[in-house]
Amino acid sequence: MPKIRKIIPGVDAELLIKDAAKLIPNPSRRLFLRGATSLGAITLLTGCDIVDEDTAAKALLAISRFNDRVQALIFNPNKLAPTYPESAITRPFPFNGYYPEEDAPEIDGETYMLEVGGLVENKKPWTLQELYALPQEKQITRLVCVEGWSAIGSWTGTPLREFLERIGADLTAKYVWFQCMEGYSNTIDMPTALHPQTQMTFRFDNEILPTKYGFPLRIRIPTKLGFKNPKYVIGMHVTNRDLGGYWEDRGYNWFSGN
């Protein structure tokens, strides 16, 4: 009797399965949902698995959304993050990302264009020279990472509010979404976008942003955790739809305000 499953020479079955698995659409949110309670804390507590894992994970994510609303209420649009003297700057300032530093995207400043879209009057893309001509401010503030560590840095750039006003953005819209070169993204709430310290950053420590800190454009938001400070920004959309974000879709709290 012939074997149904033939072994194809030169093909590692295990690797083939792995590759095939990558092609199966399986949003990370789902993966996370299933994994969130894999330790089985509920089981530990009760001695029996009375709450199935999906139910517990869904409840946790529902509470996380409740916490988004609480944080939006706590958020004071006039409350400024503490600022520090030059001497307090953390040197060297840490690189952070979901990939190693050498994989950070290299962007050509000559051909760079910032795409602007959504609920804005003027959708003309911006060159780096045009962006650099905007009025700029410097801030020395603390970046707090979701992991717990923090670092003080010096950021110079244009208040996002100033830019949104210039492009005729609908400031009553709910969100601003940022798209990054390497596929990263964030959505933030409009009150945070309009906060006086929310900045389109072009310089770090008085120098043009090096690649590791997000050349050519980072959105610096001292009222948000570090992962909501996107680097390598190439697109900005004003929207009433929450378009999510890289980590937000992987279980980190959406608002993540400081």
Place this chain on the structure above:
Amino acid sequence: MSSGTANVGPSDLARTSFRSAVVIHPYWVRITHWINVIAMFVMITSGWRIYNASPLFGFVFPPAITIGDGLDGLPGALLWHFAAMWLLVVNGVTYVALGIFSGRFRRKLLPIRPTDVIRDLRAALTGKLSHHDLSVYNAVQRLLYAGVIAAGVVVVLSGISIWKPVQFRELAAVFGGYDAARFVHFLAMAAIVGFLLVHVILAILVPKSLRAMILGR
């Protein structure tokens, strides 16, 4: 009556013996106690996993005794931590408010005199401390219970400082800023865990105290 409760006056004895005939722990103490067990279990074990993402000291907690999932367990640990915080705070505020306004804290936990603490500690270590009347706390118990309530207040306030170092920047400043608040939060947790070790061991050694916390008497 054996030694160990010498700080209890005749009027206290009369009152407490009357009360113990009825109930040692009113229902609200028992309910908030057991809700707190669940809340603290989740807060501490998820907190350890969050700590592991950026350790303050030269060690991490074994992941097996923590709660978390996602990348290095952090996303899941944060979800658990910021869910259980509501249970901890709502339950804790209820307990403290009832403790103050019912007069239970004043009656049970005060006064705490250093000389009494030393005397009762010595008695406890030599096995001479009486557990005859569970409704009266000895001086060591008073100090530990008042201390763990204080540590609970500190752990919550330092936690709020870490969670919202901009919106509550004045509170964070009380703890010396964001970074220092992380150490305060950790040390308050360590104090609470230290208390829990003693508390659970003693509850096992004196089983009728466990019964009283379940049945009230």
